[in-house]
Amino acid sequence: MVIIGVFSFEYASSWTFLYPLPQLSANAWGTAGALLYLLGMLILGVGFLLFYLDAGRAIIKNYGSLGKGLGWDVISGKKSEDNAPSSTVIASTMVIIVNVTALTAGATVLIMNVINVVNPAFTVDPLLAKNLTYAFGHIFANSIIYMGVIAVYEILQEYTKRPWKVNKVFLVAWSMSTFFTLLIYTHHLLMDSVMPAWMLIMGQALSYANGLPVLVVTAYGALMIVYKSGIKWDIGSALIFTSMFGWVVGVVPAIVDATIVVNEVMHNTKWVPGHFHMYMALGACAMIFGFMYYLARQDSHIKTNMADRFGFIGYMIAIIGLSGSFLMSGALSTPRRWATHIPEWMGPAIFGGVAGILALVATTIFVIHFIRFILIRNKTDERTGMNKKQLA
Amino acid sequence: MMQTVAWVVSLVFMLIVTAVFGIVAIKSTEERDYTPIKKKWYKARTFYGVILVVSMLVVTIYTLRDLPYNQPVYSAEAQPTIVDVEALQFGWELSETEFKVGEPVEFHVTSKDVNHGFGLYDEEMNILTQTQAMPDYTNKVYMTFEEPGTYEVLCMEYCGLAHHLMTAEITVTE
Numbered sequence: 001m002v003i004i005g006v007f008s009f010e011y012a013s014s015w016t017f018l019y020p021l022p023q024l025s026a027n028a029w030g031t032a033g034a035l036l037y038l039l040g041m042l043i044l045g046v047g048f049l050l051f052y053l054d055a056g057r058a059i060i061k062n063y064g065s066l067g068k069g070l071g072w073d074v075i076s077g078k079k080s081e082d083n084a085p086s087s088t089v090i091a092s093t094m095v096i097i098v099n100v101t102a103l104t105a106g107a108t109v110l111i112m113n114v115i116n117v118v119n120p121a122f123t124v125d126p127l128l129a130k131n132l133t134y135a136f137g138h139i140f141a142n143s144i145i146y147m148g149v150i151a152v153y154e155i156l157q158e159y160t161k162r163p164w165k166v167n168k169v170f171l172v173a174w175s176m177s178t179f180f181t182l183l184i185y186t187h188h189l190l191m192d193s194v195m196p197a198w199m200l201i202m203g204q205a206l207s208y209a210n211g212l213p214v215l216v217v218t219a220y221g222a223l224m225i226v227y228k229s230g231i232k233w234d235i236g237s238a239l240i241f242t243s244m245f246g247w248v249v250g251v252v253p254a255i256v257d258a259t260i261v262v263n264e265v266m267h268n269t270k271w272v273p274g275h276f277h278m279y280m281a282l283g284a285c286a287m288i289f290g291f292m293y294y295l296a297r298q299d300s301h302i303k304t305n306m307a308d309r310f311g312f313i314g315y316m317i318a319i320i321g322l323s324g325s326f327l328m329s330g331a332l333s334t335p336r337r338w339a340t341h342i343p344e345w346m347g348p349a350i351f352g353g354v355a356g357i358l359a360l361v362a363t364t365i366f367v368i369h370f371i372r373f374i375l376i377r378n379k380t381d382e383r384t385g386m387n388k389k390q391l392a
Numbered sequence: 393m394m395q396t397v398a399w400v401v402s403l404v405f406m407l408i409v410t411a412v413f414g415i416v417a418i419k420s421t422e423e424r425d426y427t428p429i430k431k432k433w434y435k436a437r438t439f440y441g442v443i444l445v446v447s448m449l450v451v452t453i454y455t456l457r458d459l460p461y462n463q464p465v466y467s468a469e470a471q472p473t474i475v476d477v478e479a480l481q482f483g484w485e486l487s488e489t490e491f492k493v494g495e496p497v498e499f500h501v502t503s504k505d506v507n508h509g510f511g512l513y514d515e516e517m518n519i520l521t522q523t524q525a526m527p528d529y530t531n532k533v534y535m536t537f538e539e540p541g542t543y544e545v546l547c548m549e550y551c552g553l554a555h556h557l558m559t560a561e562i563t564v565t566e
Contacts, residue, residue: 014550018507020527021552026481028553126507126527162426191509191522191548193461194529201456208448216441223416224433230423245413252405253398259451262398264460265519268509268548271398331399333519335511335548338556344517 001040009033014337015041016137019109019129023117034117042110049103056096059089069093070178071171084166087153094178095143101182102143106136127194131185138185145247145279146177148287149218152240155294156222159237160229164221173213180210190263200260207258211251219248235308235369236297239290242316246282250275253327268337270348271330277323281359282316289315289366296373300380304369311365318359325352395518460521464496464534472496472534477545479508479525481552484545484560491564493540499533501525508558509548515541522548537564 005011011033013021022034059069063085067073070093074084085093109132112124157164186203189195222244231237253275257266266272296302325348334345341349466472476487477499491497501510501523508525512535520543523531537543547558 012553016550018549021506021550024481024505024552026552026554127529130507130526191531192524192526192529193531194526197459197461200461201459204456205452208452212441212444212448215444216437220433220437220440223412224429225426226420227416227429227433228419228422228424229426231420233420241413241417245409248413249406249409252409253402256398256402259455260459261455262394264521265394266398267522268511269519327399327402331395333395333513333517335509335546337550340556342517 001036001043005033005036005040009036011037013037016133018133019113019124019126020116022113023120031117035114038110038114038117042107042114045103045107045110049100049107052096052099052103055092056100059093059096063089066093066097069096070175071166072175074166075168075171075175081165081167084171087164087166087170088150090166090171090174091146091150091153094174094181095147097178098139098146098181099143102136102139105132106140109133109136127192130189130192134185134188138188139181141276141280142181145284145287146181148243148284148291149247151287151291151294152218152222152244155236155240155290156225159240160225160231162225162229164225170217170221173217177210177213180206180213184210184258187258187263190258190260191267204258204260208255211255214247214251219244234293234297235304235312236290236293238312239286239293242312243283243286243290246286246319247279247284250277250279250283250323254279265333266330268335269330270326270334270336272336274323274326274328274330277319277326282319282323286315289363292366292370292373296370300373300376302369302373302376307365308369311362311369314358315362315366318355318362321355322352322359325349325355393518460534461532462534463498463532464536466496470496472498475499477501477510477525478504479510479547479551479558480504481506482547482554482558484510484558486545486560486562489560489562491537491562493537493564493566495536497535497537499523499535500530501533502530503527506551507549508551511546511548512562513544513546514539515543517544519546524549540564540566 009029009032011022011029013025013034022038025034056066059066063069069085069089071084071090073079074081084090109129112129112132115122116124153164184203184206186195186199187207190200190203192200222241226241253271256262257271257275293304293308328348329345329352332345332348334341334349464472473488473491473495475497478485479501480503499510499512503525505527507527509522510525510531510533511522512520512533514520521533521535523533525531541564543562543564545560545562547555551558
């Protein structure tokens with residue numbers, strides 16, 4: 001529905017649309033396109049919501065409550081650290097809590113937009129709609145990295161042969177991440193001075209604080225577990241380690257942008273995609289690609305080759321180049337989402353385009369490796385580990 | 393200029409992060425017992441955590457002293473010029489577009505249709521300030537132009553297919 005709405009009915013509000021853009025398109029698209037897109041997104045959101053509700057149900061069934069899934073009984077001293085939930089369960093609980101909230105907010109604003117498109121006489125408070133949109137978008141986008149970090153916890157332990165034990169500091173950090181991720185979406189509204197000032201100040205202060213769990217606990221833990229571990233590097237482990245670098249390095253310009261006086265000149269410039277490409281592409285995506293390489297190594301005899309090494313190095317260079325070009329563009333005051341650029345803005349844009357091509361090549365190499373793994377895996381007998389030719 | 397400060401600060405801290413991860417990656421091929429490493433670096437973490445929290449508190453307090461939302465205190469002789477700004481797909485309606493250097497100006501920004509962004513650019517196309525232009529609400533921007541010249545207003549919030557055509561000019565004279 002989303003694809004038909006966009007390509008057949010020329011719906012072009014982008015996924016970050018703000019009410020009432022779906023209904024007021026200046027005659028660029030009509031009701032059919034808007035409804036296809038909005039209802040398609042709503043179905044997607046409901047699907048995700050059901051998934052998270054089911055995952056939440058499983059955690060409540062096994063651990064008693066979502067609070068216990070976050071290890072609050074360990075923090076309060078009722079249970080020992082040895083009996084704490086695994087890092088996977090803790091991260092999953094956090095993501096369930098924040099994403100159920102996000103999806104509820106997102107579905108609400110989508111339904112409001114649907115009714116507004118069908119009947120423009122039905123209107124919504126634009127500031128309320130904006131709050132709901134960012135409450136959804138911020139949380140849902142950020143939760144990707146909190147899901148991806150599960151791979152980091154599990155895989156680095158195995159590569160380094162060192163335990164990544166859950167302790168009280170770890171649990172407190174994840175509870176902090178849960179609360180801060182829910183609350184800091186207001187840093188997207190720093191240029192709406194009609195918002196209550198305390199919410200905007202909270203947006204800045206808690207955005208800073210949200211950096212603490214990753215800077216002091218998760219990334220620090222990753223550095224400690226790798227340091228002098230004698231780890232045997234391969235593409236999988238290298239991508240996983242790089243993902244923690246991407247996350248931390250992306251936090252820096254994110255925190256800078258969450259500062260109100262900086263946001264006054266950086267909001268909706270290319271600085272914003274600059275920081276989120278760092279922690280999404282070099283962080284979250286590297287976690288996913290790292291997991292793909294890990295899985296291929298664990299579950300088949302596939303070997304990595306020169307192309308994969310080129311892919312890894314190329315991906316790092318490409319994403320650093322791409323994010324760097326966005327940040328530079330932001331520093332030059334280039335606005336986001338402009339279809340045309342003045343000559344002064346073109347230098348970093350061209351550089352970013354070249355970096356983007358390299359990122360595409362590197363990503364294609366990762367995907368080819370994974371497809372090769374699937375093909376080999378399908379040809380391999382599960383019991384004997386032999387391929388069909390050997391069996392014959 | 394705030395953009396330069398943000399760029400340099402980010403670059404410095406990003407380089408520090410790169411150096412730390414680089415050193416750990418280089419040292420990773422050595423193999424040592426984990427227990428003394430944990431003991432040493434957990435102790436260091438307490439120090440590092442405290443430094444980080446204190447630094448963040450200091451920066452938070454320092455940067456929150458003067459917010460763009462606060463109306464400046466005007467003297468009796470220098471009352472601000474109020475400029476009503478209305479955004480609409482795809483243009484700007486400003487009640488005044490010519491100002492004097494040193495004249496305090498308040499832009500009262502709203503929108504007739506969808507969300508837009510009111511971004512004020514100088515002659516070198518550096519953004520000076522901005523606010524959101526939103527239907528049913530009026531956001532205020534306080535500005536005193538320090539240099540004569542032609543300033544531009546650019547839309548900073550995606551508002552439809554011709555978003556990039558949404559510009560206006562402001563003239564500031566001595």
